Ligand SMILES: Nc1ncnc2c1ncn2[C@@H]1O[C@H](COP(=O)(O)OP(=O)(O)O)[C@@H](O)[C@H]1O
């Protein structure tokens with residue numbers, strides 16, 4: 001065979017990544033996310049201001065590009081004279097943090113239930129389908145509102161509530177992907193060599209459903225970030241002195257007519273992040289779909 | 295008896311299936327299998343697609359359980375073996391190497407997996423053993439870090455064989471190991487299996503829907519029809535003097551031995567029956583050229599000892615003469 005013998009063969013995951021790199025969307029989305037993540041991590045290095053520090057002599061300064069803007073406050077200040085750029089930066093931490101933490105919860109629940117239902121079928125499948133149906137009948141925002149209103153709000157509770165509400169899509173997608181993989185002969189082969197059930201689930205099935213899993217994860221992380229923003233906007237999410245983009249929009253809503261940039265800036269940050277996550281998710285779907293047939 | 299590697303007695307397997315109208319039905323995939331394979335022997339198991347060959351294989355592998363009957367492996371009931379003990383004793387080679395190898399694992403990992411599962415050796419030792427096995431089955435060394443998608447069908451089947459043999463099993467169950475492969479590599483794989491079988495002194499069941507495949511390799515042949523073994527015996531005898539009309543029809547189908555020529559039709563009139571509605575009496579009677587009223591009424595018992603068959607009107611043993619007198623369907 002005229003195989004190139006020296007080059008280490010690429011794994012299916014690496015091949016998918018190569019294909020992704022040829023997508024403009026993957027680059028665009030990936031770069032935006034990278035910048036946002038770096039901004040969140042290095043926020044204290046990027047701005048000298050404390051996002052909660054009030055300076056009542058410096059209220060309502062417009063952004064630098066307007067006539068009365070100043071380089072001291074690139075994105076201006078809010079009604080309490082807090083630096084807007086610092087607030088947007090630190091808000092990134094809340095958005096990403098909540099997105100990732102809730103993903104951990106919803107992903108763990110959804111993947112476990114989905115794999116169990118897809119692999120065992122029978123009555124576990126019936127029970128889990130019933131749970132999914134119940135979950136789907138619950139209006140997410142309403143339930144979150146009620147829980148937070150009843151129990152009071154903290155960041156932990158917010159993460160828990162969102163995480164416990166957004167597992168359904170994971171379960172549905174993982175269930176059907178698992179059913180497909182479980183019927184393949186390599187699962188029979190794994191059983192014939194004496195593999196334990198956990199080994200089959202984690203070594204044989206899980207690596208073969210990563211494509212759909214990443215796609216759902218991208219959808220749900222965006223979903224969680226938007227939900228946090230919505231709840232914070234309604235006053236039931238992140239509480240001052242913490243900063244969140246949703247909270248910033250809420251605090252600025254009286255200024256909609258007079259200082260629209262106060263809403264536009266956190267809004268734009270939110271849109272940009274969601275857009276980037278969706279771009280990456282779309283690319284992953286594109287590059288992993290044909291692989292199922294390989 | 296300790297000289298028998300595998301014994302099946304009256305083994306049945308029922309699958310519950312739902313029909314279009316939601317009624318529960320039972321599909322009897324195996325309808326009383328009696329089978330004995332001596333140690334170190336090769337049994338060829340032949341029958342049309344859907345007759346229950348893979349179901350039988352899965353029961354022997356312990357992946358499925360028999361609904362009734364007895365399965366003895368080296369003299370002990372198969373249910374008495376632990377998961378790992380059984381895996382160390384019996385290993386499979388499956389039909390489709392495009393589906394039987396996990397696409398996310400390297401060749402090395404795939405081959406070494408039986409050792410890893412059983413916790414044999416450390417990872418360095420397992421890697422070395424995997425390379426040795428790869429060499430034994432004729433896989434070029436540079437392919438061990440490849441993924442299945444980078445291999446040809448024949449190479450994949452070699453990986454499957456290496457994986458089956460790395461744990462030094464005593465019994466190898468090959469379920470149509472060549473039917474997904476190009477004609478040109480089929481005989482390579484069969485020769486490899488044959489060589490390894492005698493080198494490693496294995497007991498082997500070679501399943502195929504094609505009698506020609508088992509002809510040279512099998513010591514004994516069992517012909518299956520709709521979940522039953524309708525004829526079995528020493529390979530040479532069954533091929534020379536088929537007693538069951540079904541065996542005769544299968545033999546006729548492989549008579550033109552030219553490679554690459556599409557197999558002719560079986561010359562059987564009716565279609566293969568559904569195991570959900572097995573015909574009355576002898577299951578083969580709607581397609582049989584010698585069937586009469588008795589065949590439709592009563593299922594034939596097993597007859598003969600060494601060379602046994604289930605037929606009310608066994609062929610006389612007049613060699614191929616019987617086959618020649620059937621009217622040709624042009
Ligand atoms: N898991 C299953 N559920 C229901 N029916 C099955 C199942 N596995 C096999 N069957 C049925 O049992 C019969 C025998 O199948 P199989 O053993 O795969 O035949 P073969 O390998 O000879 O082609 C077929 O009719 C098939 O549809």
Ligand SMILES: [Mg+2]
Nearest residue numbers: 347348469470
């Ligand atoms: Mg089969």
